[in-house]
Amino acid sequence: MSSLSGLFTVLLQIVQKLLESLGVVQKAPPGSPLSVPATDRDKMLATLAQTYGIQIIPPDGRPNIRPPTDAELNVLITTARDLGMEWYGPFRSKPLSIYIDKTPGGGSYGNGILRFGDPGSDLSLLYRIFIHEGTHASNEYRHWPYETQWCTKPGFDWTKVGDNKWTHPRQQGTQMQEGNWETLPVDSRDVSTTPAEDLAEMVRYFVHSVKDERLWLWPLDQSKPATYLWMTSPTRFVFVRDIFLKLPPTHPWYRQLPPEQEQLAASHLMG
Numbered sequence: 001m002s003s004l005s006g007l008f009t010v011l012l013q014i015v016q017k018l019l020e021s022l023g024v025v026q027k028a029p030p031g032s033p034l035s036v037p038a039t040d041r042d043k044m045l046a047t048l049a050q051t052y053g054i055q056i057i058p059p060d061g062r063p064n065i066r067p068p069t070d071a072e073l074n075v076l077i078t079t080a081r082d083l084g085m086e087w088y089g090p091f092r093s094k095p096l097s098i099y100i101d102k103t104p105g106g107g108s109y110g111n112g113i114l115r116f117g118d119p120g121s122d123l124s125l126l127y128r129i130f131i132h133e134g135t136h137a138s139n140e141y142r143h144w145p146y147e148t149q150w151c152t153k154p155g156f157d158w159t160k161v162g163d164n165k166w167t168h169p170r171q172q173g174t175q176m177q178e179g180n181w182e183t184l185p186v187d188s189r190d191v192s193t194t195p196a197e198d199l200a201e202m203v204r205y206f207v208h209s210v211k212d213e214r215l216w217l218w219p220l221d222q223s224k225p226a227t228y229l230w231m232t233s234p235t236r237f238v239f240v241r242d243i244f245l246k247l248p249p250t251h252p253w254y255r256q257l258p259p260e261q262e263q264l265a266a267s268h269l270m271g
């Protein structure tokens with residue numbers, strides 16, 4: 001180093017210190033990355049990718065895809081956070097890719113890719129699709145524990161009758177069977193088409209009931225607590241709480257059913 005450039009370096013350091021002391025520039029803490037996300041949006045995208053394993057597919061010239069809005073990103077982050085590590089954890093090692101399709105209507109999941117039909121101005125649509133389709137993804141990333149370990153236990157009441165063929169006593173499209181079996185109290189949703197739909201809807205129902213989101217819970221007697229819907233299917237409620245989401249008792253969503261229902265569910269799940 002020549003004496004001139006050495007002098008210049010010292011001068012620069014003095015100016016830097018002076019600016020720092022005046023609060024004009026912020027000193028980077030030791031070990032901090034050189035480039036920190038510049039905007040709130042960048043931070044949200046980084047959080048979604050790094051903490052929750054969820055990556056946004058960029059439009060990259062595909063005219064049917066639009067980037068999510070900041071409000072939509074916020075819904076995705078808070079919902080993934082609340083569903084918890086058990087739910088999103090598998091996405092951290094193998095990212096879940098998502099995109100918003102400018103064509104409105106529904107959502108779907110397959111091969112690591114979750115499609116949201118454009119929710120327009122109704123953020124609750126994005127929220128509900130995310131819980132349902134994200135649950136399909138979480139179950140798949142965990143190698144289908146519901147199908148392989150749980151759904152044939154008493155209380156879930158599924159029977160496997162062939163490759164990817166299942167029957168349930170309330171099978172959609174057929175007359176509901178009489179008997180001592182459990183079901184979600186909905187009669188026009190797809191809960192009884194396959195175990196996968198049963199699971200996606202039971203997680204969604206669990207979330208809406210513990211959050212008291214009555215708008216999406218029907219049929220619901222407004223005079224009763226939202227969790228009363230689970231009286232017909234306590235095994236599903238306890239399964240979502242203790243096994244699929246594994247919520248700690250300190251979680252804001254942690255709720256309990258009446259003791260006899262808890263006991264029935266526990267005996268089914270341990271059996």
Ligand SMILES: [Zn+2]
Pocket residue numbers: 132133136196197200
């Ligand atoms: Zn589905």
